[in-house]
Amino acid sequence: MYISQLKITNYRGIKNTREINLAKFSSIVGKNDAGKTIVLNAIATFLDIKSFPITSTDFNDLNKSIDFEFDLKSENIVELLESKTKSKVKKTDGLEEFIQDLVFENSIIYKRVIAGPSKLWNKELILMNDYVKEEIQGLYFKTDEEITAIIEKNRIEIPVQGKGRNSKAEKIKYIKEYFKAEERANIWIEDDMKISTLFPDVEMFKADYGLEADTKFKTASVTEIEEYFTREQVRFQVFQQEINTEMKREANILKSYMLEYASNLKDIEITPNVSWKDAIKSVDVSFQFNGDEKFIPMTHKGTGYRRLFMVARFRYLAQKNKGNNIIYLIEEPETFLHPTAQQDLLNALKELSIDNQVVTTTHSPVFAGATHIDGVVLCSKLEQSNYENAIIGNEQEFLFKIIDELGIKPSFNLRDDFEKILFVEGQDDGTFYKLIATHLLESDLSKVLILPCGGSSVESFINIEYFKKNGRELYLLLDSDKGLKVRDPKKPILQQQIVDNFNTNFGSAYSLKKSNIEYYFHPSALKRYYFNLKDEKIEIFKDDDDLKEFFKDKGINKKHNVEIFNTMTKEEWQEVVEQELIDFLTMLK
Known part of the structure; x- marks a missing residue:
C-alpha cells in the first residue's frame, strides 16, 4: 500500500487545502523554505502521530483543525479490506458489495483530523459511496430488524423462492434495487473497522542529522x-x-x-x-578505517561518513526486501554526498521503492532527473506553500519548470568520434542492444554514444532537448511496458507517446515489441544460469505477459539480466529478437 495522493489543510505553511500526487518513488523539488519538508512531516504524522505528534506550531491557524486526507493505493486493496471488515460485515451480509463502496480506483480515501496539540486524532474517517437519503445510509451496518423495517415501510417485494431469500445480503440487494434512482454520494464514515491498521509503517530521515545515533x-x-x-x-x-x-x-x-x-x-x-x-x-555503530587503532563511534565521524552508511543501509534494506509496507521519507538525501555516492544511494532507493514507497526532498539534479515525471512535485511559496504535478498535456512545460528551478545543465562530455547518439532507459539496456548488434549485426556500435536517460524521466527530456542542437543523429529505444497494462494501463500508452513525440521532434525512436528487455531471456539461457530451472518447461515469453509473479516464483532476479544475456548464443538471439528491432539497430551501424 502506498500514498498516491494527499490533501493537507491548515498545516504549517499551508493555509488552504493543497493537493499533491505521489508515485512509488517521488522527488519534491523547490527552493529552501518553500514547503518541501512539510509534505514529509505531514506523511510521518498521518502514519505515526505518536512518534511525530502535532504541536501548537504545526497549526497555520490555531482556531481551525488540521485536516489530512490521503489516498492509499494497493493492487490487492479488496483482499486487504476484507481482512479488516469481515468482523463488522459478514460475507453473508454482503461483504463484497460493501467493500466495493469503499474502493475508488484501487484506493481507499482516509481522513484524519486534529483540533489541538496532541498525539491522538480527534476524527478518523474513511470515504464511502452511499445513499444521500439518511434512511437508507449504512445498510450493511443496520440490524436485521432495521433492514426489515425499511422493507416493510416501503413495501419492497422480495421473492419467497430462491437461495438466500432470508439472508441480510439478499434483502439489501432488493432494497438497493428499489432505491436505484436515489442519489448517491461520497460520504465520510467513522473508521470503526480499524482500517487504519493496514497503513504502511513510516521511517523518516532528516537532512540535518544524517543518521546520527x-x-x-x-x-x-x-x-x-x-x-x-x-x-x-x-x-x-x-x-x-x-x-x-x-x-x-x-x-x-x-x-x-x-x-x-x-x-x-x-x-x-x-x-x-x-x-x-x-x-x-x-x-551502537562504530567504524574502523585504515589508520584507526580502534573502532570509532559513528557519532564521532564526519557527516559524510554517516551519510555513506545510510547508502549502505538502504542497499541492505532493498536486498532484504524488508517490510513490503513501509514508506521511507528522506530529506535531501544528497546532502554531504559526493556525486558518485549520490548515484549509489539513488540506485538503492529506487530498488527499495519496488516493494515500498520512497519520498525525497531534493535540490539534486541526480535525484530529480532520475524520477519519473509522475513522481516529481514542484514546490513554491507565494503567501503559502504551493505544489504542482505534471498533468496530461503540460508535461513538457512542467519539465522545463523543473529545469529552471534546479538550474540543471547537461554534464556529458561528447567525444568527437561519436557519429550518433542513442538514448536508452538504463545502463543494462545499453548492454542489451550492444549484445544484439554484436551477435546479429557483427557490429559493436562503437561509433554510437549510448546514454541512459530513464525513459520518461526529467533527465531524458533535458538531455534530448540539449542534444537536439548537437549536430548528431539522435535515436531512442524504449521498453513498451505491455506487460504492465493490467497493473498500470497508462504506462504503455505513455511509452508510445514518448516514442511518437521523439519521432516527430528529435530523430528516430522505436518501442520494443516485448514489454522490456527481460522478456528477451531465452529459456535455454535461464536454465543454464539457474540450475534449479534445468528441468522446468519454459516457453519463449509472450510480448504482453505480466511476468512479475513468474519471475518471483522461479527466483529469476532481473539484476542478473546482463549475466544471463551474456550466455545467449546467436541462434538464441535470433529466436527472441523481432526483425523490426534488428532493422532499427542496423541504422546505427
Missing part, C-alpha cells in the same frame, strides 16, 4: 532484533528453562538457610520475568 536507524535495528527474538522463540524457551532451573537451585539453597529462622517455611519460588524483546535497549 538518535535517528530512526536505531529504532529500526532494535525492531529487527525483536523480530529475531520472536522468530527464535523455541531456542529462547530452552534458555529460559535453564534460567528457571538455576533459579530453582538458588531458591532451594535460600530455603535451607531461611528455615533456620522460620521453621514454618514450606518453600521458596524465584520466578524471573524474562522479556527477550527488551534485552536490547540500543544499538
Whole structure:
C-alpha cells in the first residue's frame, strides 16, 4: 500500500487545502523554505502521530483543525479490506458489495483530523459511496430488524423462492434495487473497522542529522532484533528453562538457610520475568578505517561518513526486501554526498521503492532527473506553500519548470568520434542492444554514444532537448511496458507517446515489441544460469505477459539480466529478437 495522493489543510505553511500526487518513488523539488519538508512531516504524522505528534506550531491557524486526507493505493486493496471488515460485515451480509463502496480506483480515501496539540486524532474517517437519503445510509451496518423495517415501510417485494431469500445480503440487494434512482454520494464514515491498521509503517530521515545515533536507524535495528527474538522463540524457551532451573537451585539453597529462622517455611519460588524483546535497549555503530587503532563511534565521524552508511543501509534494506509496507521519507538525501555516492544511494532507493514507497526532498539534479515525471512535485511559496504535478498535456512545460528551478545543465562530455547518439532507459539496456548488434549485426556500435536517460524521466527530456542542437543523429529505444497494462494501463500508452513525440521532434525512436528487455531471456539461457530451472518447461515469453509473479516464483532476479544475456548464443538471439528491432539497430551501424 502506498500514498498516491494527499490533501493537507491548515498545516504549517499551508493555509488552504493543497493537493499533491505521489508515485512509488517521488522527488519534491523547490527552493529552501518553500514547503518541501512539510509534505514529509505531514506523511510521518498521518502514519505515526505518536512518534511525530502535532504541536501548537504545526497549526497555520490555531482556531481551525488540521485536516489530512490521503489516498492509499494497493493492487490487492479488496483482499486487504476484507481482512479488516469481515468482523463488522459478514460475507453473508454482503461483504463484497460493501467493500466495493469503499474502493475508488484501487484506493481507499482516509481522513484524519486534529483540533489541538496532541498525539491522538480527534476524527478518523474513511470515504464511502452511499445513499444521500439518511434512511437508507449504512445498510450493511443496520440490524436485521432495521433492514426489515425499511422493507416493510416501503413495501419492497422480495421473492419467497430462491437461495438466500432470508439472508441480510439478499434483502439489501432488493432494497438497493428499489432505491436505484436515489442519489448517491461520497460520504465520510467513522473508521470503526480499524482500517487504519493496514497503513504502511513510516521511517523518516532528516537532512540535518544524517543518521546520527538518535535517528530512526536505531529504532529500526532494535525492531529487527525483536523480530529475531520472536522468530527464535523455541531456542529462547530452552534458555529460559535453564534460567528457571538455576533459579530453582538458588531458591532451594535460600530455603535451607531461611528455615533456620522460620521453621514454618514450606518453600521458596524465584520466578524471573524474562522479556527477550527488551534485552536490547540500543544499538551502537562504530567504524574502523585504515589508520584507526580502534573502532570509532559513528557519532564521532564526519557527516559524510554517516551519510555513506545510510547508502549502505538502504542497499541492505532493498536486498532484504524488508517490510513490503513501509514508506521511507528522506530529506535531501544528497546532502554531504559526493556525486558518485549520490548515484549509489539513488540506485538503492529506487530498488527499495519496488516493494515500498520512497519520498525525497531534493535540490539534486541526480535525484530529480532520475524520477519519473509522475513522481516529481514542484514546490513554491507565494503567501503559502504551493505544489504542482505534471498533468496530461503540460508535461513538457512542467519539465522545463523543473529545469529552471534546479538550474540543471547537461554534464556529458561528447567525444568527437561519436557519429550518433542513442538514448536508452538504463545502463543494462545499453548492454542489451550492444549484445544484439554484436551477435546479429557483427557490429559493436562503437561509433554510437549510448546514454541512459530513464525513459520518461526529467533527465531524458533535458538531455534530448540539449542534444537536439548537437549536430548528431539522435535515436531512442524504449521498453513498451505491455506487460504492465493490467497493473498500470497508462504506462504503455505513455511509452508510445514518448516514442511518437521523439519521432516527430528529435530523430528516430522505436518501442520494443516485448514489454522490456527481460522478456528477451531465452529459456535455454535461464536454465543454464539457474540450475534449479534445468528441468522446468519454459516457453519463449509472450510480448504482453505480466511476468512479475513468474519471475518471483522461479527466483529469476532481473539484476542478473546482463549475466544471463551474456550466455545467449546467436541462434538464441535470433529466436527472441523481432526483425523490426534488428532493422532499427542496423541504422546505427
